[in-house]
Amino acid sequence: MSIQVNAIRSLFPILHQEVNGYPLIYFDNAATTQKPQVVLDALTQYYEKDNSNIHRGAHTLADRATHKYEETRESVRALIGARESAEVIFTRGTTESINLVAKTFGSKFIQKGDEILISTLEHHSNIVPWQMLCEQTGAILKVIPITDAGELVMEEFEKLLSSKTKLISIVHASNALGTINPAKKIIDAAHAVGAKVLLDGAQSASHLEVDVQELDCDFFVFSAHKLYGPTGLGVLYGKRELLEAMPPFLGGGEMIREVTFEKTTYNTIPFKFEAGTPSIAEVIAFKPALDFITSTGKTNIHLHENDLLQYAAELLQDVKGIIPVGTAAEKIAVYSFTIKGMHPFDVGQLLDAKGIAVRTGHHCTQPLMHRLGLEGTVRASFAIYNTRAEVEVFAQALAKIASLKNK
């Protein structure tokens, strides 16, 4: 089945506008995706009809809100193939999910001299929490190097791996380059030495089929807003036995079983990690986004986006001055590049003048940019509602911009 992109576009009200006198071309999907009308409706409907605090109230509205909130948890479970919905914890985003693991798994299982492995491809949110943990515990952070194409050097990974390795926290698909890492291989190798694996799915969850049981990852984290859902909401999947062994993250309401001034006992998972009133509206409105992804089909999404990526690469390959950055064999639909003699900011500004939204800069991956010897790149990232016609306009605009400095 191929997708009907015009029918899909009609579901996203924001796409139908002009920016600077031109039809909006939104190619900043790796930063955040746009939201279909059903998500916007669910947000409004929650506040119009169902608003109440969940899990506690003994009234109809609270029941309704609780029921819908838990329905989303079940949809997330189904999306990632988790064993049970209790293994799905709602957080504020990928960043908070990683910090939660660093604080709680870290305080319980990481000690002085232990090693934590990350890679050169990581986003700052998958670097800094581990640096903080290493500072607190005396653990050591080690980094898997990459090739010039932006792929992990697997032989080096195997050399870094040892019985000292306690955790590997690695990106599933790179936000800056699009590289898809061989997650299963990494996880199997990690488990062979007794290490746990956190897979950062911020970029993969919306584009790739993910089955956490098949992958056998110990943690999987992502953000709702990159899956056509609301902002301010993230997911932490963790294996039950780990989540149960980990201490709570934040203390407060909801996460307790019984509180006395002498001693507090904690709630079961997932509630142990959901202190305070969560983002109820956002969680509820995330379900229609997940339904949209499921009904469109991950395979269709990946095929469509990949077609756009190939098309962009094809149209731009002979444009003088354009240098693609990140040429891994396996990629999600991220086209990162620089233009000879031009700063990425200027390129972004010129594209914006034509109504084309891209991301420019270091993409919160400064160590990666340093490794590649770049200050930053221009990044176009595609989603299900983008079209070949948009890619053509983009390529034409770029050819004109590149010709400024590359006659």
Add this chain to the structure above:
Amino acid sequence: MSTIADIQNEIVAEFEILGEDRESTIFYIMELGGNLEPYPESFRKDEYTIQGCQSKVWLVAEEEGGKVIYKADSNTDITKGLISLLIRVLNQRSPKEILEADLDFIPRIGMGNILGSQRSNGLASMMNQMKRYALAFQTKQNA
């Protein structure tokens, strides 16, 4: 000699010819950046960079016969173009003129909208730094 206000009016008139097309405006700004005098390499140091700019900007000034002479550079062409306009407006003026100048040509040429908040903040830092140099020279003159 024309005043700071005259030069600003001149710039506004030049940009009016370009019309409202953003791309042409940006292309023109970038072209102006190409006319910037070479920046003295001995001043390409962190202490001469301007804080608050996303792109890198170096700025230095000296005083000659009671007038301020600015030299500046950036790693992005749009910023270089904006710098060249600021220098055209403020170069070879007395500290007093610079400190009293009402710099309003940026919004008048439509660049305020184009720049967005991040770059506008950077531009404001750049203007502040230029005025700070003028203030320092004025203080020295009055001492």
